[in-house]
Amino acid sequence: MADEGDWQRSLLRELSEGGTSGMHLDPPERSAPEGQRSDPETVLPRRQAPQHTQPVIRGPRAPQVPVPAPESVPTVDPRLAIALGRPQHGDSMAARTGRSLRKLTTSAAQEVVEGTRLAQEIQQPVTTGRVIAVTSIRGGAGKSTVSALLARTFNHYRHDPVLALEADAALGTLPVRLGAESVRWSCTDLAQILNPSMQLTDVSGYLVPVKDGGWLLPASQGRVGAPLDVPAYRTVTLALRRYFGVTVVDCETLPGEVARTAMDTAHARVIVATMTAEGVNGTRVVLDWLAGLPHAALATTVVVLTATSPDATLDPKAAAAHLREAGAPVLLLPYDRHLAQGGPIHADKLAQATREAAMRLAAEVMQRAVKAR
Ligand SMILES: Nc1ncnc2c1ncn2[C@@H]1O[C@H](COP(=O)(O)OP(=O)(O)OP(=O)(O)O)[C@@H](O)[C@H]1O
Numbered sequence: 001m002a003d004e005g006d007w008q009r010s011l012l013r014e015l016s017e018g019g020t021s022g023m024h025l026d027p028p029e030r031s032a033p034e035g036q037r038s039d040p041e042t043v044l045p046r047r048q049a050p051q052h053t054q055p056v057i058r059g060p061r062a063p064q065v066p067v068p069a070p071e072s073v074p075t076v077d078p079r080l081a082i083a084l085g086r087p088q089h090g091d092s093m094a095a096r097t098g099r100s101l102r103k104l105t106t107s108a109a110q111e112v113v114e115g116t117r118l119a120q121e122i123q124q125p126v127t128t129g130r131v132i133a134v135t136s137i138r139g140g141a142g143k144s145t146v147s148a149l150l151a152r153t154f155n156h157y158r159h160d161p162v163l164a165l166e167a168d169a170a171l172g173t174l175p176v177r178l179g180a181e182s183v184r185w186s187c188t189d190l191a192q193i194l195n196p197s198m199q200l201t202d203v204s205g206y207l208v209p210v211k212d213g214g215w216l217l218p219a220s221q222g223r224v225g226a227p228l229d230v231p232a233y234r235t236v237t238l239a240l241r242r243y244f245g246v247t248v249v250d251c252e253t254l255p256g257e258v259a260r261t262a263m264d265t266a267h268a269r270v271i272v273a274t275m276t277a278e279g280v281n282g283t284r285v286v287l288d289w290l291a292g293l294p295h296a297a298l299a300t301t302v303v304v305l306t307a308t309s310p311d312a313t314l315d316p317k318a319a320a321a322h323l324r325e326a327g328a329p330v331l332l333l334p335y336d337r338h339l340a341q342g343g344p345i346h347a348d349k350l351a352q353a354t355r356e357a358a359m360r361l362a363a364e365v366m367q368r369a370v371k372a373r
Pocket residue numbers: 136138139140141142143144145146168172173253306307308309333334335336337339340341342
């Protein structure tokens with residue numbers, strides 16, 4: 001326990017020395033430092049100074065290999081961004097009114113007790129940074145949505161820094177879901193830049209600060225380019241575990257090589273399945289594969305069954321029972337109008353059932369992640 005306290009205390013101390021406090025760090029300057037702008041082709045990237053403070057220089061930080069400073073690229077074409085429309089609430093007006101009335105009854109007290117229990121599970125201290133990999137066997141199952149909800153929930157309840165890492169170079173949507181307006185440094189860039197002498201304040205200069213709190217490292221700049229490879233993924237996750245209490249990894253679909261590595265090396269795993277016969281069937285095959293891995297991977301796996309369409313007809317109970325047979329817990333993420341809309345996830349627009357599902361999932365996953373070696 002003493003080690004746990006020291007690890008988290010020193011991180012928080014480092015954050016406050018850099019002129020920041022807790023998880024709500026001042027966003028670093030997003031534009032490239034002057035030196036980089038004047039010679040954009042090949043420069044040694046260095047820490048970008050936080051906006052409101054003087055940079056704290058603690059020693060040599062330059063990477064060994066010169067890395068070209070990438071341009072900052074918008075996550076959504078500005079012409080499309082203005083056409084996004086107003087975010088709608090996940091719950092209808094009638095449902096929201098009904099809930100306000102129910103708050104006056106005794107069942108509200110039970111909800112508070114349950115909420116407190118889940119919050120305590122999510123807040124469990126960790127000895128070293130925990131990595132949670134989110135993947136699926138089918139594209140479009142809801143991986144990025146679940147990753148964004150998880151990262152947001154961890155960030156809301158935990159006191160240590162939380163990172164959302166995108167490990168899906170196929171033009172993934174995690175930056176958009178987390179409300180990032182532009183991206184710059186990618187996971188592949190950081191694999192060449194990170195070195196053991198860097199402090200969190202140095203590393204955060206290469207990350208995107210998420211509006212709700214926490215940090216994002218995208219897999220790409222939203223262009224078709226070189227895919228993330230396994231060595232880069234391993235380098236980045238291993239190095240960043242030092243700085244972040246929890247890293248949520250939004251993976252490509254299985255059986256991609258990076259997704260398999262992420263599943264194999266994570267402390268806990270989330271497999272997302274759509275509420276369709278194909279989604280459930282394919283996910284059962286993945287669970288049986290996990291059961292065959294040497295280090296009890298199934299014991300640290302949670303399945304999320306998502307309803308990405310309001311027209312799903314598969315019986316959720318039957319689907320969940322089929323998946324539970326494989327030996328992993330199954331949680332339901334119900335259909336949510338706000339999530340279906342696409343674009344940035346606004347916490348205040350999520351349906352109540354979505355918030356509760358995200359909280360239960362974060363608690364289930366954290367329970368497993370803390371126990372893993
Ligand atoms: N609970 C939900 N309710 C309604 N729509 C949802 C829900 N979860 C996900 N969706 C919708 O399903 C679609 C796919 O979600 P998402 O992009 O998260 O999947 P993905 O698995 O990351 O996809 P990809 O394989 O392309 O990376 C999105 O349009 C999203 O808005």
